[in-house]
Every structure is written in structure tokens, then in C-alpha cells.
């Protein structure tokens with residue numbers, strides 16, 4: 001027992017000293033930085049009381065103009081917060097090859113849904129990115145557009161139903177937008193009608209929330225995994241809760257089986273990914289697990305981002321009647337020119353709509 005205790009104390013002491021040394025990384029290099037807190041570095045409140053940008057925003061403002069970049073720590077991992085626009089351009093363009101990796105956790109072998117475009121590093125990311133670039137082309141978006149419009153029609157119906165019964169005319173939009181986005185992602189990426197708009201209790205809705213919020217381990221272990229993703233991968237650690245993993249893997253397996261057996265085509269991402277798989281490139285084979293992971297990234301990268309963007313746009317429109325009127329006029333005019341059909345081409349013609357979504361309406365004349 002005493003040997004065990006001694007080993008435990010020794011391990012904790014070594015880990016503490018290692019952490020202290022790592023937290024001196026920016027200090028030793030004379031780079032301006034916040035004093036990191038022990039053991040989480042600058043991300044102590046991350047995923048509890050603060051979001052990512054609430055943490056980096058104030059640090060960005062504090063150091064902007066004083067240095068090309070400032071130092072931060074994600075647990076014990078040094079992170080450079082870039083403050084200078086020319087440096088940003090160099091990193092994203094000229095020196096991109098040195099900064100290609102996002103360095104977030106992924107483990108294709110043991111946690112296959114994490115083997116997606118956002119999380120993969122190195123040549124795995126590059127090869128997959130090359131394969132998938134064609135899937136994200138505007139031509140392919142156009143091909144998927146009618147599928148999105150069908151869900152939008154459903155959204156309109158649900159909104160009308162809600163409007164008829166809304167107390168004081170108030171409708172809770174953020175949840176509705178989230179369910180709309182979940183239906184779009186369900187049908188476009190996973191190839192299923194998941195019925196989130198009509199049924200708030202649909203399993204897809206709760207699994208979407210769990211996929212974005214829940215982790216397999218507690219916050220401390222999860223942060224350590226993000227702080228040392230390579231070590232976590234070597235230790236064969238996994239990030240996603242088992243139920244979330246089984247749910248999405250199950251959907252993808254069933255969809256692929258059904259489509260291949262019945263030769264079904266549905267103009268969606270799943271079709272495009274299946275095409276890539278069936279082309280059978282011998283240098284870079286796309287597996288069913290790869291397909292599942294890419295469908296999954298549509299969910300985690302597309303759900304919150306798209307629904308909150310729509311939510312904020314609607315909020316701003318509600319506060320700015322003149323802009324709302326101008327946008328409504330544009331939509332009616334454009335639709336009239338396009339036989340009152342919501343086509344991809346009609347959407348491309350809605351220039352003011354694009355400005356509203358990009359937040360550029362503040363700078364344009366009304």
C-alpha cells in the first residue's frame with residue numbers, strides 16, 4: 001500500500017512539475033501571454049460557463065496592436081493567438097503547409113466518427129480534402145438544393161401552425177431553427193427523413209444535442225485529450241459517448257445497405273460519398289467508416305453554426321423593420337423573375353439576402 005501511495009505521489013509531483021514547466025513556454029520565449037491557471041491553462045471556464053470565443057475574445061482585444069501574436073495555453077499545450085492580419089494571411093496562404101493541422105483530437109481506429117475533415121491532420125487530411133473538394137463544389141450544392149427546399153417547405157408549415165397558436169404572437173425560434181437544420185442535415189448528409197421539425201421528441205434531435213455537447217469522459221480528462229491529442233490517440237482513447245457512436249454508425253450502415261441493395265439515388269451527400277467509395281481508388285480507399293465520419297462532421301460543424309446564424313439574422317431583422325421590408329421586397333421581386341420558384345439560381349440572385357446573412361447590411365444604404 002505504501003509503495004502504491006509513494007508511486008501515486010511521485011506521479012502527481014512529476015505531472016505537476018511537467019505542467020509548471022510547460023506553462024513557462026511563452027515566458028521563456030519572451031512572448032506576451034496571460035498567466036495560465038493550473039491545470040487548465042487559459043481554458044478553465046471552457047464548456048462550463050464560457051464558450052470558446054468568450055475566452056479568446058478578451059485576450060485578443062487586450063493584446064491586439066501590441067504584438068503580432070499572444071501566447072495562451074490549452075491545458076498544457078501552448079497556443080499562439082494571431083493578432084496581426086499579415087501574419088494571418090501568411091499562415092493561411094504562403095506558409096499553409098506548416099500550419100495545416102488543426103491539432104484537435106481524432107482517432108480513426110478506435111473512434112471512427114472522429115476521423116472527419118475537421119479533425120484529421122497531415123496527409124490524411126490532405127488526401128481526404130482533395131477527394132471531398134468536388135463534393136463541396138457549387139455544382140454539387142445546386143444538386144442538393146431541391147432537397148433543402150423540401151425541408152424549408154415543411155419549416156414554413158410548422159411555422160404557420162405555431163403562429164396560429166402562439167401566445168402573444170411569440171414563437172421560440174432558436175429551437176425551431178435547430179430542428180429545421182437537423183432535418184436538413186439528416187436528409188442531406190445521412191439520407192434519412194428524421195422528422196425533427198414535426199416531432200421535438202424525435203431521437204435524432206436528442207442525439208444531435210448529445211453529439212455536440214456530451215463527451216465520453218469528464219471535462220478534465222476530455223481537456224487533457226484535447227491538450228495532448230497524439231498521446232490520447234496512442235492510448236487508444238475515445239471521445240464520443242457509446243450511444244452517440246452507435247446511433248450514427250447504425251444510421252449510416254443501414255442507409256448504405258439499403259441504397260446499395262435497392263439502387264436508390266437521392267441527390268444528397270450520401271450519394272456523393274458512396275460514388276467516391278465505389279470508384280475504388282486503390283491509393284486512397286474511402287471506407288464506410290470514412291463516409292460515416294464525414295456525414296457526422298456535417299452535423300457537428302453545420303448544426304449550431306447554421307441555426308444560430310439564422311437565429312441572429314432573424315433577431316436583427318425583427319429589430320430593424322426597414323431592413324426587413326427591403327429584404328422582403330427583394331425576395332418577392334427575385335421570385336417573380338423566377339416564376340415564383342425557389343431555385344438555386346433564384347437564391348443566387350438574392351444579393352441583399354446574402355448581405356443580411358453576412359452582417360453587411362449595416363454598411364449598405366437602405
Ligand code: HEM
Nearest residue numbers: 102117118119125129297298299301302303304305306309
Ligand atoms: C455559419 C456557418 C458556419 C461557420 C461560421 C463555419 C465556420 C468554420 C470555420 C471557422 C472552419 C475552420 C476553417 C479553417 O480552419 O480554416 C470551418 C471548417 C469546416 N466546416 Fe464550417 N462553418 C459553418 C457552416 C458549416 C456547415 C453548414 C458545414 C457542413 C455542412 C460545415 C463544415 C465544415 C467542415 C467539413 C470544415 C473542415 C474543412 C476542412 O478541413 O477542409 N461548416 N467552418
